[in-house]
Amino acid sequence: MAIVIIRQDGKIDLWKGALKDRNPEVAVYSYLEEHPKETITMAVIWKHPQGSLSHYPNLKCIASAGAGVDYIFEDTTVPKDVPITRIVDPYLASDMSEHVLAVILAELKNFNIYKLQQVDSHWSPIEYRRIKDVKVGIMGLGELGSLSATDLMKFGFSVQGWSRSKKTIKGVRTFSGSEEFNSFLESTQILVCLLPLTPETEGILNSELFSKLPKGCYIINVARGGHLVNEDLLKALDNGHLSGACLDVYHQEPLPSDHPFWNHPKIFMTPHYASVSDTNSVVPQILENYERLRHGENLLNKVNRNKGY
Known part of the structure; x- marks a missing residue:
């Protein structure tokens, strides 16, 4: 099991470091580096390139790194059977x-x-x-x-x-x-x-x-x-x-x-900066769901696909 981070705002290293600092045992990759795609079970994303989630055959959770998830539904290639979670911070x-x-x-x-x-x-x-x-x-x-x-x-x-x-x-x-x-x-x-x-x-x-x-x-x-x-x-x-x-x-x-x-x-x-996810409060939620994935438990803050949030 491993996590891949997919975002386009230059903050991948920040999030990767925050996840590893909290739990050094977790394998965390940037989608831009070479990584074993078959091991990825969770994708932590924010406004990902459309189509990028389709490369992971064993994906079990799509975790939005923010409260919003509308950008995920704009990507028609997102796997329909993979649960989506969002941040409640x-x-x-x-x-x-x-x-x-x-x-x-x-x-x-x-x-x-x-x-x-x-x-x-x-x-x-x-x-x-x-x-x-x-x-x-x-x-x-x-x-x-x-x-x-x-x-x-x-x-x-x-x-x-x-x-x-x-x-x-x-x-x-x-x-x-x-x-x-x-x-x-x-x-x-x-x-x-x-x-x-x-x-x-x-x-x-x-x-x-x-x-x-x-x-x-x-x-x-x-x-x-x-x-x-x-x-x-x-x-x-x-x-x-x-x-x-x-x-x-x-x-x-x-x-x-x-x-x-x-x-x-x-x-x-203002430049979309009214409210920004803080890695210190968000990372524990992501890792909690990662552990729940490992043990087959229900995920926190699951998105209702029918409602879109």
């Missing part, structure tokens, strides 16, 4: 919650506008809003969305959330299903997208959704680039229906230098 949730809070406070106090004014040496005070003045709506109430909703509520925000199935979060008004979606949107003044990316949620941030939001609503997308229809966002910003947007995720990453988002005055961007 408290640091991912708390980091995301802090990011969302920072973005919302910056929007309330007009920091993004003031930065543009600073570049132009322009002095023009703008009326700010207070926490009590806005209602935050969170789409997606999984681990990340639930903690963000709870933390915002504790900070004094009026918070509501929407999910596919009914969720209960103390202090947070929750909506669920298609029949309650419009009511959720109509009363949301800052919309945070933390949905998993599935065929049902792809392109959900579109003109139809934007039209149901109150005029002046602010959009925060920290889920996946595939949730957003770029052209529809630009149109809603330019016609004044949306007041602005903060984006951390994109259809193509890094974002091409000629993309219209770069220079749009109402768009604030």
